[in-house]
Amino acid sequence: MSTQTHLLRTLICDSRWHLFRPQVKGPGHHRRVWLQLYAAWPAQPSFGQYTPSAHPLKHYAEIAQAAVEVEQIEPKDPAMVETIKSMNERGIKTLYGRWLIDGAPRVLLFDTGTGYYKLDEWKADLWATAGIPSPVDDHETNEAIVFGYLIAWFLGEARELPGACKANPADQLLKERAVVAQFHEWLAGVALPLCKKRRIDVTTIFTTHATLLGRYLCAGSVDFYNNLQYFDVDAEAGKRGIYHRYCIERGAAHAADVFTTVSHITAYESEHLLKRKPDGVLPNGLNVKKFSATHEFQNLHQVHKDRISDFIRGHFYGHNDFDLDKTLYFFTAGRYEYRNKGVDMFIESLARLNHRMKSSGSDMTVVAFIIMPAQTTSLTVEALKGQAVIKSLHDTVKSIEESVGKRIFERSLKWHEGQDLPEDKELVTPQDKIMLRRRLYAMKRNNLPPIVTHNMMNDGDDPILNQIRRCQLFNHPSDRVKVIFHPEFLNSANPVLPMDYDDFVRGTHLGVFSSYYEPWGYTPAECTVMGVPSITTNLSGFGCYMEELIENAQDYGIYIVDRRMKGVDESVNQLADYMFDFTKKSKRQRINQRNRTERLSDLLDWKRMGMEYVKARQLALRRGELRSCISRIGRVVFPTTGPKPSLTQPVTPAYPDSFEGDEEPGFFDGTEMKITRPLSAPGSPRERSGMMTPGDFASLQEGREGLSTEDYIAWKLPEEEDPEE
Numbered sequence: 096m097s098t099q100t101h102l103l104r105t106l107i108c109d110s111r112w113h114l115f116r117p118q119v120k121g122p123g124h125h126r127r128v129w130l131q132l133y134a135a136w137p138a139q140p141s142f143g144q145y146t147p148s149a150h151p152l153k154h155y156a157e158i159a160q161a162a163v164e165v166e167q168i169e170p171k172d173p174a175m176v177e178t179i180k181s182m183n184e185r186g187i188k189t190l191y192g193r194w195l196i197d198g199a200p201r202v203l204l205f206d207t208g209t210g211y212y213k214l215d216e217w218k219a220d221l222w223a224t225a226g227i228p229s230p231v232d233d234h235e236t237n238e239a240i241v242f243g244y245l246i247a248w249f250l251g252e253a254r255e256l257p258g259a260c261k262a263n264p265a266d267q268l269l270k271e272r273a274v275v276a277q278f279h280e281w282l283a284g285v286a287l288p289l290c291k292k293r294r295i296d297v298t299t300i301f302t303t304h305a306t307l308l309g310r311y312l313c314a315g316s317v318d319f320y321n322n323l324q325y326f327d328v329d330a331e332a333g334k335r336g337i338y339h340r341y342c343i344e345r346g347a348a349h350a351a352d353v354f355t356t357v358s359h360i361t362a363y364e365s366e367h368l369l370k371r372k373p374d375g376v377l378p379n380g381l382n383v384k385k386f387s388a389t390h391e392f393q394n395l396h397q398v399h400k401d402r403i404s405d406f407i408r409g410h411f412y413g414h415n416d417f418d419l420d421k422t423l424y425f426f427t428a429g430r431y432e433y434r435n436k437g438v439d440m441f442i443e444s445l446a447r448l449n450h451r452m453k454s455s456g457s458d459m460t461v462v463a464f465i466i467m468p469a470q471t472t473s474l475t476v477e478a479l480k481g482q483a484v485i486k487s488l489h490d491t492v493k494s495i496e497e498s499v500g501k502r503i504f505e506r507s508l509k510w511h512e513g514q515d516l517p518e519d520k521e522l523v524t525p526q527d528k529i530m531l532r533r534r535l536y537a538m539k540r541n542n543l544p545p546i547v548t549h550n551m552m553n554d555g556d557d558p559i560l561n562q563i564r565r566c567q568l569f570n571h572p573s574d575r576v577k578v579i580f581h582p583e584f585l586n587s588a589n590p591v592l593p594m595d596y597d598d599f600v601r602g603t604h605l606g607v608f609s610s611y612y613e614p615w616g617y618t619p620a621e622c623t624v625m626g627v628p629s630i631t632t633n634l635s636g637f638g639c640y641m642e643e644l645i646e647n648a649q650d651y652g653i654y655i656v657d658r659r660m661k662g663v664d665e666s667v668n669q670l671a672d673y674m675f676d677f678t679k680k681s682k683r684q685r686i687n688q689r690n691r692t693e694r695l696s697d698l699l700d701w702k703r704m705g706m707e708y709v710k711a712r713q714l715a716l717r718r719g720e721l722r723s724c725i726s727r728i729g730r731v732v733f734p735t736t737g738p739k740p741s742l743t744q745p746v747t748p749a750y751p752d753s754f755e756g757d758e759e760p761g762f763f764d765g766t767e768m769k770i771t772r773p774l775s776a777p778g779s780p781r782e783r784s785g786m787m788t789p790g791d792f793a794s795l796q797e798g799r800e801g802l803s804t805e806d807y808i809a810w811k812l813p814e815e816e817d818p819e820e
């Protein structure tokens with residue numbers, strides 16, 4: 096295998112991930128196969144550095160990791176065997192096996208480094224075929240091009256192999272059956288125009304999880320959402336040096352049979368920036384079973400809260416003048432995208448919260464954590480010392496406790512009637528007192544407890560630290576809001592805060608994600624399934640989805656800040672209000688709210704969200720069918736520009752029985768999903784009869800030309816609103 100600089104790009108076949116299985120029908124029916132194509136989401140230098148996260152789409156094996164993450168097996172499908180063999184003979188290294196994650200999907204990894212000998216040829220072809228330019232020095236784009244060409248090579252050969260399949264047709268998955276290939280993100284998008292141009296016999300879906308241009312524009316200081324339809328997209332991409340990447344993304348969106356995004360807000364953005372209306376929304380789900388702790392989750396909260404409290408004792412040594420029983424842990428976490436993730440708003444709101452708590456004489460304390468990886472050199476001596484002095488104190492107290500116990504026991508053994516009980520002075524010896532005094536002196540501190548746990552590379556220029564400085568949140572004893580910036584993702588091997596992220600979340604009271612740009616937002620969704628209330632915004636996919644689904648969402652611990660219709664100052668105040676109201680809740684109210692939050696888990700389960708993937712595949716199969724009919728009668732296949740052929744035209748499909756009424760196995764077959772009204776709160780999720788998925792709002796529908804602007808959930812431009820309503 097080649098060097099670390101090349102990622103093994105992944106082709107996931109027969110994906111049982113997300114619980115989807117190829118449908119097996121009786122004789123005469125075509126079984127379906129789908130392929131999911133993913134690419135890594137590597138560093139975006141302009142957005143701080145990247146740390147691989149638990150996000151499934153980012154979970155791609157680097158070469159060193161492949162060996163531990165993938166168990167190599169021999170492929171059985173003859174077309175797969177032949178194609179891999181033929182590619183290997185021409186110098187392309189591959190690894191076929193089972194990816195050792197839930198569902199153990201079969202994966203085919205391509206070592207992109209071995210395809211570079213053809214890079215120049217492929218770049219020239221990409222320009223000739225799709226008019227997509229590519230500069231020499233953009234490594235990420237080169238990777239995307241090599242990956243795209245390898246995928247097109249693989250699919251083309253696997254589908255066309257002449258007579259390779261003498262085996263039982265039932266085993267000939269790739270050759271004999273309909274293939275749906277789903278591509279995620281622009282990094283996997285190069286293959287899409289190639290599949291189309293070469294008329295490879297697959298039907299395709301392109302799912303974008305954000306738009307490149309949207310991410311870049313929002314990170315700057317533009318009024319993004321009010322100007323979406325006015326951006327000169329080519330010029331904006333050019334100014335940011337991403338024109339070629341933008342072309343790949345846009346080309347992929349237009350070449351795919353079915354184009355989807357992860358939320359309505361991103362669908363709207365894609366329509367304007369990529370110039371194609373998505374056909375539907377495939378929101379991100381979670382494997383709720385993995386997080387599910389049923390009745391245990393409240394206990395887990397207590398257990399992990401105690402671990403966070405241990406850290407707090409160390410971090411605030413010498414200043415532990417607040418009652419940990421009356422302390423609430425708030426946090427925000429994610430990649431370091433200062434403006435996109437709304438950290439600017441979070442810190443400003445914390446300052447206002449601090450002011451309100453002080454002036455109202457609140458006896459509560461809020462410790463707000465910011466978990467965002469930045470460039471650091473090491474943990475600070477102060478952070479390490481804090482944990483060390485508290486540990487020494489703890490050890491000393493424990494040893495005194497043991498020796499006092501021993502002395503009481505000894506004295507009690509010798510006790511005779513008429514004698515006094517031992518005096519305290521006799522129990523705690525002068526040596527014990529000296530030891531204890533030494534520990535107390537070690538806790539003396541002339542400075543305030545630090546904000547940041549690590550030595551920052553760019554302390555003076557760091558936007559988070561500068562905002563904290565501007566707001567003067569310095570962890571002063573009089574502050575009711577303390578701030579801790581942990582510029583590294585959490586893990587249990589960390590000597591200062593030794594906790595995995597999930598455990599940490601469980602131990603907190605409130606997640607705050609005041610994002611400006613957030614196509615979906617896993618962090619608040621993870622909070623929900625772990626029973627932790629969260630604050631999001633109506634500019635995040637998750638926020639819009641929950642807002643649409645639940646009435647009185649606040650009762651369920653889902654707070655949504657309006658960043659769309661309100662001015663910045665108003666939004667900051669709304670966020671501060673939410674947090675302030677939260678500090679006024681009693682313990683009992685917090686416990687009840689957590690119970691209600693956790694009950695929302697099913698709304699976020701892949702079992703529900705996955706329905707949209709099923710619909711997308713069905714639509715892709717139908718469109719693929721239509722396309723092959725049109726091409727059989729010699730008509731042009733979907734043009735890249737101009738209107739698409741109507742899908743409502745009567746077409747005689749090649750396999751009339753295959754797809755007609757041929758539903759994927761229903762996840763909720765026979766059940767009517769209704770979200771029950773909680774007994775403990777007045778509000779309830781919207782009562783709807785029947786199963787509810789994001790698609791029920793307006794999404795992947797047969798015969799439609801895609802979403803229309805009116806379809807976007809809870810998302811309209813101000814001027815588009817009907818004044819009558």
Ligand code: UDP
Pocket residue numbers: 147148149150428429430466583584585596615616617618619621
């Ligand atoms: N995360 C993590 N460790 C941390 C903090 C965050 O693994 O210390 C993960 C978190 O579980 C979530 C992901 O980072 O799955 C962030 O995903 P999100 O969708 O919120 O943001 P994105 O990175 O997609 O913009």
Ligand code: G6P
Pocket residue numbers: 393394396397400604682685686
């Ligand atoms: C859980 C535990 C309770 C604990 C409570 C603390 O519900 O089961 O034993 O009292 O958490 O809640 P709090 O919001 O104060 O952290």
